[in-house]
Amino acid sequence: MNFNALTPEIIVALEAIVGPAHVLTAQRAEATATADAYADYGRDHTEDLYFAPDVVLRPADAEEISQIMRLCHAHRIPVTPRGAGTGLSGGALPIEHGVVLSTERLNKIIQIDERNLQATVEPGVVNEAFQNAVKEVGLFYPPDPASKGSCFLGGNLAHSSGGPKAVKYGTTRDYVLNLQVVLPTGEIIWTAANTLKNSTGYNLTQLMVGSEGTLGIITKVVFRLLPYPQHNILMLVPFRQEAQAAEAVSAVFRAGIIPSGMEFMERIAMEWSARYLGIALTVPDDVRAHLLIELDGQDLDQLYKEAEQVYAVLEGYDVGEILLADTAAQKDELWRIRRNIGNSVKAAVYKEEDTVVPRAELPALLKGVKEISTRYGFQTVCYGHAGDGNLHVNIIRGNLSDEMWNVGLRQPITEIFELCVKLGGTISGEHGIGLVQKGYIGIALAETNLNLMRGIKNVFDPNGILNPGKIF
Amino acid sequence: MNFNALTPEIIVALEAIVGPAHVLTAQRAEATATADAYADYGRDHTEDLYFAPDVVLRPADAEEISQIMRLCHAHRIPVTPRGAGTGLSGGALPIEHGVVLSTERLNKIIQIDERNLQATVEPGVVNEAFQNAVKEVGLFYPPDPASKGSCFLGGNLAHSSGGPKAVKYGTTRDYVLNLQVVLPTGEIIWTAANTLKNSTGYNLTQLMVGSEGTLGIITKVVFRLLPYPQHNILMLVPFRQEAQAAEAVSAVFRAGIIPSGMEFMERIAMEWSARYLGIALTVPDDVRAHLLIELDGQDLDQLYKEAEQVYAVLEGYDVGEILLADTAAQKDELWRIRRNIGNSVKAAVYKEEDTVVPRAELPALLKGVKEISTRYGFQTVCYGHAGDGNLHVNIIRGNLSDEMWNVGLRQPITEIFELCVKLGGTISGEHGIGLVQKGYIGIALAETNLNLMRGIKNVFDPNGILNPGKIF
Secondary structure (H helix, E strand, O other): OOOOOOOHHHHHHHHHHHOHHHEEOHHHHHHOOOHHHHHHOOOOOOOOOOOOOOEEEOOOOHHHHHHHHHHHHHHOOOEEEEOOOOOOOOOOOOOOOOEEEEOOOOOOEEEEEOOOOEEEEOOOOEHHHHHHHHHOOOEEOOOOOOOOOOOEHHHHHHHOOOOOOHHHHOOHHHHEEEEEEEOOOOOEEEOOOOOOOOOOOOOHHHHHOOOOOOOOEEEEEEEEOEEOOOEEEEEEEEEOOHHHHHHHHHHHHHOOOOOOEEEEEEHHHHHHHHHHHOOOOOOOOOOOEEEEEEEEEOOHHHHHHHHHHHHHHHOOOOEOOOEEOOOHHHHHHHHHHHHOHHHHHHOOOEEEEEEEOOHHHHHHHHHHHHHHHHHHOOEEEEEEEHHHOEEEEEEEOOOOOHHHHHHHOHHHHHHHHHHHHHOOOEOEOOOOOOOOOHHHHHHHOOHHHHHHHHHHHHHHOOOOOEOOOOOO | OOOOOOOHHHHHHHHHHHOHHHEEOHHHHHHOOOHHHHHHOOOOOOOOOOOOOOEEEOOOOHHHHHHHHHHHHHHOOOEEEEOOOOOOOOOOOOOOOOEEEEOOOOOOEEEEEOOOOEEEEOOOOEHHHHHHHHHOOOEEOOOOOOOOOOOEHHHHHHHOOOOOOHHHHOOHHHHEEEEEEEOOOOOEEEOOOOOOOOOOOOOHHHHHOOOOOOOOEEEEEEEEOEEOOOEEEEEEEEEOOHHHHHHHHHHHHHOOOOOOEEEEEEHHHHHHHHHHHOOOOOOOOOOOEEEEEEEEEOOHHHHHHHHHHHHHHHOOOOEOOOEEOOOHHHHHHHHHHHHOHHHHHHOOOEEEEEEEOOHHHHHHHHHHHHHHHHHHOOEEEEEEEHHHOEEEEEEEOOOOOHHHHHHHOHHHHHHHHHHHHHOOOEOEOOOOOOOOOHHHHHHHOOHHHHHHHHHHHHHHOOOOOEOOOOOO
């Protein structure tokens, strides 16, 4: 694509749209001693990548975004939409420079509709803030990525983020009824209706979810909600063999139980997290992996019955002493360890692969990943949403050479992804393709599929200005 | 679109692809005394509409369909894909004549994967046959449209069919993981992977589901399945005011209960069905409507607890004596009455509107429909999936004039659909737009949305040959 550079005249026009206070440039940041904050708009949580924005815009609403897009469409200026910047695939990185369009000021919960169990929100609302707001009126918004305390709902929509509860409740896409979207050409549309069912034309809603900000900028969302589950039970199950932990996952579902969480942590993942959190963790020497299993529902007696069934399934495996969390504090502590594995890995230099396979293929995936990493001589820390077959494979830099880190890893990563596809899976379960997985997408998708996607992109964005260079 | 007519040479080429026994024409049907069966390929269950196919093809697999599409794409011959022909919006009608492509021979359940709770099937499998097959191994495929005994899974995918269980379990689209599709240009693709989560490129799967056979022909489906719920409770609740029945629907959900069925039947709907079935139905004179409420799960004690909570909610309304179905036979009988409302209406001359609104707006929708029908002087029979806000409005011909039936009804139907949209709803919840709602789609969708859909159609089908003249 041929893009044009921003001119002083365009900057003036942008100021007229969003107000000068919401047009940030490197120069102005320099002048106001906010250079660090400005530079953050060129980063996300993907490795240590950085691309400098030419200008950062903080519009207030869909109308302003529409005007920005009309202007940038006319002048062929690249626009990279951005939520909280917690993404793990580089989706928010302005690799073509130009405009970074931050949704941080679209941060209102517009309505919680208790009659219809729905809510209308803006994309800049933090996931956990939204969860808490609906919980206050007895409602439940399940998607809960590890970054829930800081990530925006808009970013969650961009990748259809999951989290531990996805195993029972599905991912972000399963809660979206309707989206207000500003198209790359500036028109504002609603994709659907505020209904649980809809057979009225092509599903633009689900096309938008997971499109990583390449087809439009989401400016309002209507989510469906559930009654809040009043009770939960959490258990930590130590396994003496990693493969058995992975196998037990499938067995629990086959017994008719659908847990609200089913997380896999290999021993080293828990150790890294505990060290990161400064917790003294005493895992017996013979334990190789843990499953963290959560059950939830409206009736505690019922949950204890289900827990007994889970115990019965686990009797068939070589497990250590199962820890049943007794108190809210104990539950929080276990989840804190699980949630901080990612942070502990981020404290090292690492690359994260978001592998996903059918649930029962998890043992084969785990075995294959370890075999590949051993063969190529690098360390991996594996953990993830085992109930979904979604394993986060973290490749640790350790003392790998620059050559190996920057170039040599392409081959083993390719092998890992090829294994996923061979097992019926694909290369990203919830993080998206963005920038860093783009080179591997041909492993998962045929050229015909990619051409259809390119064609769709062209329908929405004929000048190719919105989040250019991502996915394909 | 400019289409070409079938020539004898093309017929010969089609015979070479699928075999002469699977190429049907009016002439051959005449010669073999199968004219009636042949004519059925020009009808579906939508009113009494008929369009003559030029040729009917019954291919065996994706390979043959691919060859057919390459040929028809090259010659610009219209192709209308067809399942069991039970659709209610005219989606399978060959309005441009040309080829009717029947999926009836793609009728195999290829694999039920108990390890992964998945199944791979062909589109010509009957819904109920599939449900029964997975139930035999303890698994559950929830979508259950009224026509489940005859409709094909492929047709269910074309419109994302729902049915009573959608209120708890979602519609067809919620069970699809991956689709094998023959594109209008003949290429064969898989849309995704066999995983519960997928953030790898645009969601072609959900774009295909609900596209009413206009973007491709589905030739294999990978469904996810659930553990089969071992128990259920069914209750029939008589209301003395229709609006209260509609209001109670929302109240049950707000109490934290998610029923597996929540069906609304106005008095006349039950009466029509009972008469159709030859059942002596004794509904007290003061009863205006019924809710049929089903609860399901793995634990019967738990269900009785939930039933008590439902009773507690219903105490707030003016209800008659609640019938709790005791036996499987009693349950079957109640469901038979509910399922046969549609057939009883079909026995009359009628038009069916598949209105859908947010759940709590159902009373307003029902009131509006009755007001509109009274004002225009026609009778409606209303029933449907109240838990989803999905009300089937059947307009009965009665003694309406030809003028009123063929032309005059456009205005009141427009008013009904405008009311749906005003209430946050849309014009089809599960039947699709097809042919008969096409003239109303502008009420639900803006021109910008329609242009995006036309653009997508053009990406998939540049010659516009696949199911032409449908949706928009």
